[in-house]
Amino acid sequence: MLMLTVLSCLCSSxxxxxxxxxxxxxxxxxxxxxxxxxxxxxxxxxKYGDILLVHHDGYFENGTMFxxxxxxxxxxxxxxxxxxxxxIKGWDKGLQDMCAGEKRKLIVPPALAYGKEGKGxxxxxxxxxxxxxxxxxxxxxxxxxxxxxxxxxxxxxLSKHEVKEYLKKEFERHGYPPNDTLHENMVADIFAxxxxxxxGVISSREFTxxxxxx
Numbered sequence: 650m651l652m653l654t655v656l657s658c659l660c661s662s663x664x665x666x667x668x669x670x671x672x673x674x675x676x677x678x679x680x681x682x683x684x685x686x687x688x689x690x691x692x693x694x695x696k697y698g699d700i701l702l703v704h705h706d707g708y709f710e711n712g713t714m715f716x717x718x719x720x721x722x723x724x725x726x727x728x729x730x731x732x733x734x735x736x737i738k739g740w741d742k743g744l745q746d747m748c749a750g751e752k753r754k755l756i757v758p759p760a761l762a763y764g765k766e767g768k769g770x771x772x773x774x775x776x777x778x779x780x781x782x783x784x785x786x787x788x789x790x791x792x793x794x795x796x797x798x799x800x801x802x803x804x805x806x807l808s809k810h811e812v813k814e815y816l817k818k819e820f821e822r823h824g825y826p827p828n829d830t831l832h833e834n835m836v837a838d839i840f841a842x843x844x845x846x847x848x849g850v851i852s853s854r855e856f857t858x859x860x861x862x863x
């Protein structure tokens with residue numbers, strides 16, 4: 650038994666040495682995904698930049714539950730944006746291409762969860778299991794669809810006029826009266842922050858994800 654243990658350690662060390670010498674990399678950690686329920690109709694699937702409303706239960710490897718959004722706290726489902734590290738990496742990887750109403754089981758290794766440090770009641774190097782149900786999917790404020798909605802002439806650039814028109818529509822949609830001076834000031838502030846090369850337009854590349862006004 651001792652000899653097998655020594656051989657196992659030796660093989661692992663040799664693998665690491667060979668990868669180091671050859672310039673190779675160890676394979677990245679992956680999330681194990683199991684679809685528990687999928688609705689018959691699926692109008693769209695989740696992608697990076699979308700905002701998801703989810704219920705989730707979390708379990709340790711021994712089956713002990715450490716959190717349930719249905720039974721703890723305010724017992725409310727949680728909104729979060731997929732792909733921008735608002736949640737652990739395992740969620741960003743494991744919740745892509747989901748339908749509203751779909752439920753998945755994710756087994757998340759430590760590297761894609763809370764790693765060597767752990768967090769709160771999560772010990773270091775914990776492999777976690779999550780049962781996650783996506784209740785609703787919405788376009789994020791910096792989604793491809795939002796950019797297309799603002800880009801009135803389809804040139805993949807946003808002019809000050811286009812941004813101003815978008816702001817007007819958003820104000821109207823939320824029941825606020827138009828305010829030309831306010832819109833002008835907001836546009837000026839947006840371009841000061843977003844127009845990185847100061848060419849008078851916001852390109853799709855400059856269209857950063859987070860901005861309060863848009």
